[in-house]
Amino acid sequence: xxxxxxxxxxxxxxxxxxxxxxxxxxxxxxxxxxxxxxxxxxxxxxxxxxxxxxxxxxxxxxxxxxxxxxxxxxxxxxxxxxxxxxxxxxxxxxxxxxxxxxxxxxxxxxxxxxxxxxxxxxxxxxxxxxxxxxxxxxxxxxxxxxxxxxxxxxxxxxxxxxxxxxxxxxxxxxxxxxxxxxxxxxxxxxxxxxxxxxxxxxxxxxxxxxxxxxxxxxxxxxxxxxxxxxxxxxxxxxxxxxxxxxxxxxxxxxxxxxxxxxxxxxxxxxxxxxxxxxxxxxxxxxxxxxxxxxxx
Amino acid sequence: xxxxxxxxxxxxxxxxxxxxxxxxxxxxxxxxxxxxxxxxxxxxxxxxxxxxxxxxxxxxxxxxxxxxxxxxxxxxxxxxxxxxxxxxxxxxxxxxxxxxxxxxxxxxxxxxxxxxxxxxxxxxxxxxxxxxxxxxxxxxxxxxxxxxxxxxxxxxxxxxxxxxxxxxxxxxxxxxxx
Numbered sequence: 001x002x003x004x005x006x007x008x009x010x011x012x013x014x015x016x017x018x019x020x021x022x023x024x025x026x027x028x029x030x031x032x033x034x035x036x037x038x039x040x041x042x043x044x045x046x047x048x049x050x051x052x053x054x055x056x057x058x059x060x061x062x063x064x065x066x067x068x069x070x071x072x073x074x075x076x077x078x079x080x081x082x083x084x085x086x087x088x089x090x091x092x093x094x095x096x097x098x099x100x101x102x103x104x105x106x107x108x109x110x111x112x113x114x115x116x117x118x119x120x121x122x123x124x125x126x127x128x129x130x131x132x133x134x135x136x137x138x139x140x141x142x143x144x145x146x147x148x149x150x151x152x153x154x155x156x157x158x159x160x161x162x163x164x165x166x167x168x169x170x171x172x173x174x175x176x177x178x179x180x181x182x183x184x185x186x187x188x189x190x191x192x193x194x195x196x197x198x199x200x201x202x203x204x205x206x207x208x209x210x211x212x213x214x215x216x217x218x219x220x221x222x223x224x225x226x227x228x229x230x231x232x233x234x235x236x237x238x239x240x241x242x243x244x245x246x247x248x249x250x251x252x253x254x255x256x257x258x259x260x261x262x263x264x265x266x267x268x269x270x271x272x273x274x275x276x277x278x279x280x281x282x283x284x285x286x287x288x289x290x291x292x293x294x295x296x
Numbered sequence: 297x298x299x300x301x302x303x304x305x306x307x308x309x310x311x312x313x314x315x316x317x318x319x320x321x322x323x324x325x326x327x328x329x330x331x332x333x334x335x336x337x338x339x340x341x342x343x344x345x346x347x348x349x350x351x352x353x354x355x356x357x358x359x360x361x362x363x364x365x366x367x368x369x370x371x372x373x374x375x376x377x378x379x380x381x382x383x384x385x386x387x388x389x390x391x392x393x394x395x396x397x398x399x400x401x402x403x404x405x406x407x408x409x410x411x412x413x414x415x416x417x418x419x420x421x422x423x424x425x426x427x428x429x430x431x432x433x434x435x436x437x438x439x440x441x442x443x444x445x446x447x448x449x450x451x452x453x454x455x456x457x458x459x460x461x462x463x464x465x466x467x468x469x470x471x472x473x474x
Contacts, residue, residue: 021439022332025363027403 032216033281035255035263042221045290046104047094049123055088066095067146067182068122076139077126085128094123097146099225099232100293103252106221107192108234111157111168113241115199115231119154119183120145123192133190140186145195150178156185159192165234168194199229201244206275208240210253214280215263220255225296232296243271250296254289255281262289320345322427322453326446328356333440335362343374343448350374350386360398368392374419382422388433390415413437419444425453 052062054072061069070091077085096102097120102109109118122145126133135141156174159166176183176195187193208224210217222235227248233241243249253265263281284292321344328337339356352372358365370392378385392413399407417433431444 019439020332020434020441024402024404024407024438024440025333028405 030213032212033214033263034216034257035219035281036258037219038221038254038256041254041256041260041262042104042106047096047101050093050095052091052093053088054091061142061144062091062093064093064095064122066097066120068093068095068120069144070124071142072126073139073141076136076141077133078136079128079131080134085126085133089126089128089133092123092125092127096121098294099296100290102232103221103223103254103293103296106234107159107166107232108223109168109194109196109231110233110241111170111196111198115201115226115229115233115244116157116168116194116196117199117230118194118196118232119147119150119230121159121192121194123159124187124190126190135188135190140188141190143185143187143193144179144182145176145185146182147195148181150181150183152178153197154178154183154195155197156187157194157196158187158189159194165236166192168196199226199231199244201226201229202246204245205242206245206271206273208235208243208251208271208275208277210235210238210240210277210279212279212281215255217253217255220253220263220281222253223251225250225252227296245271245273247271251277252292252296253279253281262286264289264292266292320450320452322448322450324427324429324446324448326356326429326444328358328442328444330358330364330440330442332438333358333362333364335364337362339368339444339446341446341448343450345450348376354392364402365397367395367397368413369395370413372415377418379423382424383420384423385418385420388415388417388419388431390417390433394437411437421448424455425450 050064054074061071063069070093072091074085074087074089077089079085096105096107102121107121109116122143124141124143154176155170156176157168157170160169172188174185174188176185183195185195210222217238224233224235224240224243226233227250229247248270251265251267251269255263257263262284264284265279265281321342324341324343326339326341328339330337335358337356337358339354341352341354343350343352352374354372355367355369357367370390372388372390374386374388376384376386392415394411394413396407396409396411399409414436415433416436417431419429419431421427421429427448427450429446429448432441433444434441
C-alpha cells in the first residue's frame with residue numbers, strides 16, 4: 001500500500017508540474033511561421049560580377065552584359081597609397097538595370113531618406129594583385145549607362161555604406177548627359193554608381209507599419225516599388241521610410257522557410273493614410289516569383 | 297440560474313438527510329488557492345464516511361476580485377490510502393458543475409458559463425472529530441491545480457484515547473462498602 005501510494009503521489013505531482021495551463025487568464029501564444037535568411041536565394045538569382053583583365057591600352061571601352069560601357073585609363077588609377085598602377089589589372093563590373101535585379105542585390109534607390117528616380121545602378125571596381133584601386137583625385141573614368149529612352153537631368157550618385165546598407169549621395173557632384181540610347185558620365189569615385197535624379201513626388205508623406213499575426217516578418221525581405229517614380233525602397237524592420245502620399249506603389253515581401261519554400265506578399269496599391277498593414281505570406285514558386293518581379 | 301438553484305437545493309437536502317440519519321457525518325469549510333489562475337476561493341463541504349471511503353458533497357466559490365470568478369458544485373469520493381499516526385492520506389476523485397461567472401473576459405476561445413469538471417488529487421487529514429485537512433487537486437478540464445486547506449467537524453463523534461492517558465484506578469462503589 002505504501003509503495004502504491006508513493007507512486008500515485010509522484011505521478012500526481014508530475015502531472016501537476018507538467019500539464020498545468022494558464023489558458024483561462026493568458027492569451028494563447030501563437031506560433032508564427034518562421035523564415036530563414038533570404039540572402040542565399042538572392043545570391044543564386046542576382047547578376048554576377050563580371051571581370052575584365054586590362055593588359056594594354058586597347059581600342060575601345062569595356063562593355064558589360066547589360067550594355068554598360070567603361071572607358072578605363074591606367075593613368076587615372078592609383079593604389080590607395082598613391083603608387084602608380086601597371087598592366088595588367090582587373091576591372092570588376094556589376095550591372096543592375098531592372099527593379100528585379102535591384103531586389104536581388106538589395107540595392108534600393110533612396111538618398112538620405114528621399115526617393116530617387118533611377119535608371120541603373122552599376123558597381124565598378126579595379127584591382128591589382130588583390131588590392132582594390134582608386135581613382136586619382138581630379139581624375140575620372142567615362143561611363144555610358146544604357147537607356148533606350150534617356151531623359152535629361154540625371155545625376156551621378158555614389159553609393160556609400162551606411163548602417164549595413166548602401167545610401168546614395170551626389171557628392172562629388174556630377175551629371176549624366178543624354179546621348180543616344182543612354183547617358184555619359186564622368187565618375188570620380190569607383191564603387192557603386194547610380195544614374196538617378198530626385199523623384200518628383202508629393203512632400204506630404206506617411207510611414208507604413210507592417211505586422212502579421214501569422215508570419216514572423218523578421219527574416220522576410222520587404223520592398224516597396226514606386227511605379228511612377230521608378231524608385232525601389234527597402235523596408236528595414238517593421239516600419240517603412242517616408243512614403244509620398246498618393247503615389248502608386250507595389251509592396252512585395254519575400255520569405256523562404258527552412259525547406260526552401262518561397263513565400264510572398266504582394267499588394268499593388270497607392271500610398272494612403274491607412275498606414276497599418278497586417279499581412280500574411282503565401283507560398284509561391286521560383287518561376288512565379290521571378291515573373292512577378294519582372295512586372296515591377 | 298434555475299439549474300443552479302436546483303443543484304444547490306439537492307445538495308442541501310442531501311446534506312440534511314445525512315446529518316439526520318448518519319452517525320459518520322461531518323461538515324466543514326475550506327480556503328482554496330488555484331495556482332494557475334492565481335485565484336483565492338472558499339468552500340463548504342459535508343462528508344459521509346463508510347469504512348475506507350467517504351462521499352464528500354461540496355460547493356466552492358471564487359469571488360469577483362479574482363481574475364477567474366466562478367463556483368463549483370459537486371461531490372468527491374475519498375479513498376483512504378495510508379495512515380501515518382493520526383494522519384490519514386486519501387485519494388480524491390471529484391466531479392462537479394462549474395459556473396464560470398466572468399468567462400466573457402477570458403482570452404480563452406469558446407469559453408462558456410456552464411462546464412463540467414473532473415478533479416483528481418491527494419489529501420491528508422487527521423482522524424479526530426475535528427479534522428483539519430490539506431488537499432492538492434488537479435482539474436483535468438482546465439488543467440489547473442489547486443490547494444485546499446480546511447477543517448471538518450464530525451457529529452456524534454468521540455475522540456479515541458491517545459494511549460498516553462493515565463489508566464483510571466478501579467474505585468469501589470461506596471454503596472457496597474462494608
